[in-house]
Amino acid sequence: MKAKKLLALALSCVCALGAFALAGCSGGSNASSDGSGSSTGGAISVISREDGSGTRGAFTELFEIEDADGNDATTTSAVVTNSTSVMMTTVAGDSSSIGYISLGSLNDTVKAVEIDGVAPSADGVKDGSYKVARPFNVVAGQSLSDVAQDFLNFIMSSDGQAVVSEENYVSVADDAQPYTASGKSGKVVVAGSSSVTPVMEKLAEAYQALNPDVNIEVQQSDSSTGVQSAIDGTCDLGMASRELKDSETSQGVKPVVIAMDGIAVVVNNDSAVNGLTSEQVKGIFTGEITDWSNVA
Template identity: 55%
Template sequence: MRMKKFIAILSAVGMLAAGITGCGGSDASDVSDTSGDTQSEWDSSNDITIVSREEGSGTRGAFIELFGIEEEQDGEKVDMTTEEAQITNSTSVMMTTVAQDEYAIGYVSLGSLGDTVKAVKIDGAQATAENVKSGTYKVSRPFNIATKEDLDNEVAKDFMNFILSEEGQAVITDNNYIALEDVKPFEGTSPSGKAVVGGSSSVSPVMEKLIEAYKGVNANAEIELQTTDSTTGMTSTIDGSYDIGMASRELKNTELSAGLKPTVIATDGIAVIVNKSSTVDELSSDQVKSIYTGDALTWDEVVE
């Protein structure tokens, strides 16, 4: 516990003790009458609970790049996320963690954003699909799928064609992502067999919807979905465990040189989220950076 919070707790204990002494023989009803609302208000002097994603997460990779939470060291970019950050291994765990801690901050895919947390404005812009598309909200990244250049799985090929069609891109739009332009109606070949798709937990929710829609036009095919992370999605596609890998970031040079062919299927925003009880509604990019690099330790260091 940091000194600031410790001093605040000692002060609160002292005030409580003084109140009890002053009340003398007051009964419980007297305390209830004078106490008012017993729920404490959100206090900006409290420590920030910083929540981040695991290494290998495409969302983390895009987040630290977009907010400058990395620096060049010996010719390599180094992630400068503070060691104080709590690490979660999926989008759903991230949202649950922030929802349960009133002083927490985190980040999730815009398309996965639920009503259990609050998305803050970044540099004055609200995190919406419309603002991502217009360029007003600049915290965005591509959703990629990747295959080996010599992919020979007919089900995987047909499913990819569906994702890139009018029907597939309608699913993208319906789930609050930015769809591709100039797409054509789906012309499938209805192959039978199985394909395995795996990777990013941020891409996984919309991929599940795409699989459901594809089964409606090709009941002969089985698509297995495995949710891991972007890096695992790419390495498992390289070694043949996945037919199609998912990444919520650009592919790395090492992945491209290993023979992967990326295809953008949508654009997604990254929403910076806080607990719903927080009074913080807006942050600048620099404030987010100062939090995640550990320069700002309490909320009152970044907000008034």
């Protein structure tokens, strides 16, 4: 009788542990760890950016997520978000998700994974060890107002580049000279990329502290809209988080690289995944890999 009770107790413990394991797989996280940070199962929820996003354009190019004709081959099952902040919120709220954001916008609401064994960092972008990187451009039309040119001068000065570095982006002007307040007045409209917007807002704040009679208005949209706005003359400076296309520069606008930025591949904080190869990222975003169990 006593042996039967012990057997029943043992079986109940096994069942409880089995139920706990199943709950863990289907509850807060669709991926579990084997101790090495790899995933052992669960459908992958792919989160991407909208068409026109400079981050999407740079991401698909860097990871070769393209078809034979060079067109974007992101899986049609991807959830599309329209800004960096919405991307982060979406990934933070979906335990099985994977997405990508500007490295400078990374915070503790999501987890950045290593790519080919290298963690994303500003130092890694600068020394070339982290290869998932792209330029931040401002786009100027054929003529700039004196005050818009002065703001651009500030951005490329040692003072402006210090702001770039403080915001976790990579300075592109190590030999830049200090900026002297101009005493100018007026308004400058800067429009475009949601990835460039955060550092542009910090640059505008620092510039206006030195030139209180200038109003810098930063309008967030996407890179393609920012470039087109500069072409159309509806803004003084466009923002683009990618290289400009020949079809854009042929219309008279000129890009100025103000910083370099990494693109961080991010997963939910509860994910067991800590690193991926470039080929795995490509497979996930093209839809060839659809389950975390296929990521070793």
